[in-house]
Amino acid sequence: MQLRKLLTASAIAVGLAAQPTIAQDITLEFVVWNYSLETVQDNVAKFEAENPGIKVNVTDYAWPDYNDSLILRIRGNTPTDVVYGGQDWLPAWGAAGFIAPLDSVAPAGAIDELTKDIAGFALTDVTYDGKVYGLPYYSDTISFIYNKKILEDNGIPVPTTWEEVTAAAEKLKAGGMDKPIIYEYDQELPNFYDAFVAQSYGRGAEMFDADLNPLFADPGNGAYKQLQWLADAWSKGLVQPDSHESTIIPAMNTGNHAFTVVFTYVLAALNDAATQPLAGQFAIAPMPGETHSTLGFAKSYVITAKTAADPARAEAAWKFVNFMAGKPYTVAKRWAVEKGLGFGQLPLFEDQDVITAWGKWADVAALGKQASIAKAGTYTEFSSVWSAYFRPLLAQAMVGETPVDEVMKAGAQRWTELKQQFASR
Amino acid sequence: MWTINRYPGAWLLPALLPVILLTVYPIGHALWTSLHEVMILFPGEPFVGLKNYQRVIVGDYFGVALRNSLVFTLIAAPSVVVFGTLIALFLQKRFFGSQVLRSVVLLPWVLPGAISAVLWVWVFHPSFGFLNGLMIDLGVIDTPIGWLTNPRTALGAVIVAHVWTQIPFAVVLMMAALSTINGETLEAAAIDCRSAWKRFRYVILPEIKSMIVVLLVYNALTAFTSYDIVYAMTGGGPGTATTLLSFQIWRESFSMYDFGAGSAVAFIVVLISAMLIVAITRALPSDLFAGE
Numbered sequence: 001m002q003l004r005k006l007l008t009a010s011a012i013a014v015g016l017a018a019q020p021t022i023a024q025d026i027t028l029e030f031v032v033w034n035y036s037l038e039t040v041q042d043n044v045a046k047f048e049a050e051n052p053g054i055k056v057n058v059t060d061y062a063w064p065d066y067n068d069s070l071i072l073r074i075r076g077n078t079p080t081d082v083v084y085g086g087q088d089w090l091p092a093w094g095a096a097g098f099i100a101p102l103d104s105v106a107p108a109g110a111i112d113e114l115t116k117d118i119a120g121f122a123l124t125d126v127t128y129d130g131k132v133y134g135l136p137y138y139s140d141t142i143s144f145i146y147n148k149k150i151l152e153d154n155g156i157p158v159p160t161t162w163e164e165v166t167a168a169a170e171k172l173k174a175g176g177m178d179k180p181i182i183y184e185y186d187q188e189l190p191n192f193y194d195a196f197v198a199q200s201y202g203r204g205a206e207m208f209d210a211d212l213n214p215l216f217a218d219p220g221n222g223a224y225k226q227l228q229w230l231a232d233a234w235s236k237g238l239v240q241p242d243s244h245e246s247t248i249i250p251a252m253n254t255g256n257h258a259f260t261v262v263f264t265y266v267l268a269a270l271n272d273a274a275t276q277p278l279a280g281q282f283a284i285a286p287m288p289g290e291t292h293s294t295l296g297f298a299k300s301y302v303i304t305a306k307t308a309a310d311p312a313r314a315e316a317a318w319k320f321v322n323f324m325a326g327k328p329y330t331v332a333k334r335w336a337v338e339k340g341l342g343f344g345q346l347p348l349f350e351d352q353d354v355i356t357a358w359g360k361w362a363d364v365a366a367l368g369k370q371a372s373i374a375k376a377g378t379y380t381e382f383s384s385v386w387s388a389y390f391r392p393l394l395a396q397a398m399v400g401e402t403p404v405d406e407v408m409k410a411g412a413q414r415w416t417e418l419k420q421q422f423a424s425r
Numbered sequence: 426m427w428t429i430n431r432y433p434g435a436w437l438l439p440a441l442l443p444v445i446l447l448t449v450y451p452i453g454h455a456l457w458t459s460l461h462e463v464m465i466l467f468p469g470e471p472f473v474g475l476k477n478y479q480r481v482i483v484g485d486y487f488g489v490a491l492r493n494s495l496v497f498t499l500i501a502a503p504s505v506v507v508f509g510t511l512i513a514l515f516l517q518k519r520f521f522g523s524q525v526l527r528s529v530v531l532l533p534w535v536l537p538g539a540i541s542a543v544l545w546v547w548v549f550h551p552s553f554g555f556l557n558g559l560m561i562d563l564g565v566i567d568t569p570i571g572w573l574t575n576p577r578t579a580l581g582a583v584i585v586a587h588v589w590t591q592i593p594f595a596v597v598l599m600m601a602a603l604s605t606i607n608g609e610t611l612e613a614a615a616i617d618c619r620s621a622w623k624r625f626r627y628v629i630l631p632e633i634k635s636m637i638v639v640l641l642v643y644n645a646l647t648a649f650t651s652y653d654i655v656y657a658m659t660g661g662g663p664g665t666a667t668t669l670l671s672f673q674i675w676r677e678s679f680s681m682y683d684f685g686a687g688s689a690v691a692f693i694v695v696l697i698s699a700m701l702i703v704a705i706t707r708a709l710p711s712d713l714f715a716g717e
Contacts, residue, residue: 401665
């Protein structure tokens with residue numbers, strides 16, 4: 001009798017162990033850059049709790065290495081389902097067939113419904129070849145940030161043009177501040193070019209015409225003038241370059257600098273009373289220039305083409321992307337409230353929790369106004385290739401190694417070459 | 426009967442296979458890639474001959490990157506060997522705390538390049554860096570120096586950081602070499618010659634010459650292909666002040682998606698590295714390659 005029970009129990013146990021994995025047991029591979037991983041993991045845990053049968057494995061890379069690490073992953077056929085996408089890489093990834101339009105994985109009408117809520121520049125940034133490839137993870141602008149106290153103490157009004165920035169910086173330098181402007185300067189980072197475009201937009205510049213012909217090599221163009229301005233400010237000893245925002249934050253908090261141009265979310269860190277001695281002294285001003293426009297951009301959740309081709313994985317991946325970026329925008333709101341990240345989902349601008357949280361470190365009305373006049377950048381299949389070529393040239397012009405005219409002409413020529421090369425393939 | 430004499434090739438296979446798989450194949454593939462247009466955004470990989478080499482050599486950055494890489498190597502490699510040897514000679518002496526000091530000297534070795542870079546950025550930073558603070562406190566300077574942001578000082582600053590990371594390995598190898606010198610020889614030299622320099626020149630140096638050549642070759646290659654610490658400290662800037670050839674490999678391959686051009690730069694680096702090895706071994710003959 002005992003033996004029969006034992007055999008029966010063993011048979012049940014073996015039978016259970018031999019059962020095939022249930023259909024919905026899927027582990028998604030989610031690739032991110034390593035910003036605030038604990039929040040990412042917590043968001044993932046919440047998704048897993050709401051979606052039994054779907055697990056998400058998070059892999060992170062450092063921001064400067066993200067694009068090349070991801071390309072190697074996909075080229076090496078490493079399983080990858082959902083990734084963080086950048087506006088500057090998205091067209092190239094789309095052209096290479098790495099990623100899939102979201103309407104190929106989402107239920108009919110879902111993407112149209114969600115895109116109604118997305119800010120114009122953010123929607124442009126997640127769209128390639130007329131199709132939406134991503135939903136915003138965060139969306140932000142590039143801001144001109146100044147130290148209110150330093151300007152007040154020195155009787156300097158908030159500059160509204162770049163020429164006024166020069167005058168203010170020269171006055172501060174004459175008063176003993178060695179480098180009034182601190183500038184994020186790393187030619188290997190895409191945001192080095194983005195910050196330059198944001199400043200040019202402030203002057204009302206267009207970098208390219210409607211047919212994607214370069215306009216910036218014209219000395220009358222705002223971008224040309226802005227590069228000249230940067231080179232002049234550099235030669236006058238007004239600018240301290242710094243390789244990353246993470247060191248600009250403590251540097252601004254030494255009180256040795258009055259102005260910087262960085263992602264808007266950096267303002268939250270600058271004004272963080274828990275960690276920064278001069279918290280509360282920093283504010284954004286409209287980007288100097290005639291139009292005060294700036295660059296708006298969106299980072300997004302993107303699904304790989306290989307995943308989109310597998311119906312079961314595609315369904316799970318869409319559920320995950322929709323959880324992270326879809327209605328009711330819980331995750332986007334969390335990033336905004338806890339970390340000060342901007343968002344592309346417009347209804348969040350009216351969310352009281354967001355308004356309260358942002359009010360601690362910024363003038364929310366000023367942020368909203370800036371977002372309303374921000375413009376998207378020009379991104380094509382070859383723009384990230386061109387940007388990698390052009391950024392070191394920009395860097396050379398700023399420090400006076402190469403004349404502005406030469407840099408702008410070389411940049412325009414390379415853009416035209418790439419445009420022709422890509423058109424012929 | 427399986428004997429080494431009858432089937433020498435077969436006996437060598439276990440050693441040769443990993444070399445073929447891990448060295449010969451990747452190098453061969455890189456050479457193949459450098460002769461083709463391999464752009465990940467385009468389908469197809471057509472043969473283009475030496476076009477990739479021509480494009481990178483006449484490009485805007487090659488000349489300055491080559492010059493920076495050579496300057497970096499010519500300063501960094503001998504510096505590592507000289508400081509490594511001096512520190513090893515010092516640490517060979519027994520004194521109170523010498524064991525602790527030996528461990529401390531090895532610390533930079535265990536730090537990843539990126540961490541070392543962050544550390545040195547905080548040393549050199551103009552606004553809150555340790556070095557500027559110290560120099561201002563001592564009255565040496567009135568205003569901070571932008572060590573990493575001034576094109577005239579940036580390359581020197583990153584060389585200092587690179588040398589700092591490489592010295593521990595040199596110390597370990599040099600101490601190993603010094604420990605093989607016969608103690609009686611050193612005692613006899615100490616009796617016969619009072620000059621420490623002469624004892625080093627005529628007794629110690631001949632015994633460690635092979636190790637010096639090894640270290641010079643190793644450090645020349647390490648410096649010539651250095652990437653992580655320089656990338657993390659300056660991103661190749663300001664301007665092109667610290668742009669190295671290794672940057673070009675990365676930039677062509679991953680920023681411009683052109684693996685053909687990236688492989689061409691990599692092959693040029695391989696050729697120059699080979700020339701450096703030959704130059705060092707010719708300039709400093711030792712019994713290291715006596716069996717050749």
